[in-house]
Amino acid sequence: VLFVDEIHRFNRSQQDAILPHVEDGTVILIGATTENPSFEVNAPLLSRSRVITLRALTDDHVKTIVSRALVDDERGLGQDQLTIDADGLDLLANMANGDARFALNTLEVASAGVGDDRVITADLVQDAAQRRAATYDKDGDDHYDTISALHKTIRGSDPDAALYWLARMLERGDDPMYVARRLVRFASEDVGLADPQALELAMAAQQAVHFIGLPEGALALAELTVYLALAPKSNAIYVAYGQARDDVARTRNDPVPIHLRNAPAKLMKDLGYGEGYKYAHDFDEGIVGQQNLPENLKGRTYYTPTERGFERNLRDRLERIREIYRESASEAGRDSKA
Structure with a gap:
């Protein structure tokens, strides 16, 4: 073996x-x-292996181990004839976070401070432990599970849970700029144009954290987290960009329509670059329908706003814009037949 x-x-x-x-x-x-x-x-x-996952001990498991250590004469503290009161045992189990080694080490340190009554109290446990056992690995699964929990609870519009997971990351030593970057991403991915101010606030929070650091900067991230949790949600931009990206990857990348091409030199103008381009400001409503996609993607649409938040206004405007484009396409079709 x-x-x-x-x-x-x-x-x-x-x-x-x-x-x-x-x-x-x-x-x-x-x-x-x-x-x-x-x-x-x-x-x-x-x-070729069998994976066995070992879970953290429960508080009851830790209490059992501590109680055994107090009466074990060979491997524990039995010869010292110590006891631990109920509050001390509860606190020790809680602070151990399922880590028996932490509990036993803390118990041993606390035992050195007992008085004549030979009782380990909650105060002795607190002094011995200093702080809760760290089970958080900034480079391991806990890190990615916790940022996933933060992201999903904000998406689920739960500001209380989101604040907890944010605090869990920051108080366990995660890079606040990493957290800020993830919240900036959330603002554009899951809130989007349902609340355009979300991205502005996200960038402001990132700048605040960069400027003042921790611990004060944690409040800027907390403010942003609550705002994002309560903001109307839309992934319409995320979906639209994904569809556009897929078309770039999977379809022919045909040339830019000639009326949209840049013509800085006479040769390009002679080749027809920019010819037929319609200047939107010359038309009613500042909108004019043109074929702006490559020919093989003619008529393709990507962005479909939701009915939530500011996107409700954008939906109405987009419907009017697309109506104008359809009218322009119909006129162009009649002209070509004529």
Whole structure:
């Protein structure tokens, strides 16, 4: 049996060296890791393994372990004849966050401060622990799970949950500029033109954090988080850009229509560049219908505003614009037949 602790620290070549010995049965490999094995363990090695996920201990589990440690004469503190009061035990289990090692280390430190009554109190636990056990890994799954929770609770219009996940990230040491960047993205991806001010506020919050840093900058991010959670939501821009991007990737990239081309030189003008272009300001409402897409995408539409927030106004305006474009197309068709 070969036990490899922190197997994710082995590089790809080292993991590959183990593989043939696992395959032929020379060794039974047991690997332990705090990272996601899907990303840190070679696929061939992972496919020949059974993944067992170890969950954090519950508070009741931690209390049981602490209680055993207090009466164990060989491996615990049994010889010291100590007890822990109910408040102290509750606090210790809570602060351990499911980490038995943290609980036992804190218990040992707290035991050094007991008085003649030999009782470990909540105050002794608090002094010994200083702060809650850190289960947050800024580079691991917890980081990505928490930013996912922040994003999804804002999208779900839950300002209370969003504030909690924001605080969880910032208080556990995440880069505030990373959080700010994600909130800027949210403002354009999930709020969009339903509330155009969201992106302005997001950029202002980013600048505030950059200017004053933490801890004061956390309030700017909190203000933005609540605003985004309460703002009307629309992913219409996100969907529209995705469709346009797909057309760029999947269809012929035909030339720019000649009336839209730039003509800075005589040669280009002689070739007809810019010919037939209609200057929108010369027309009623400042709108004129033209064929502005490549010929193979004629008539394609991408942006469909929602009925939420400011997009309701944009929907009405867009309907009028597209009506003018249809009228212009009909007139152009009649002219060509004539």
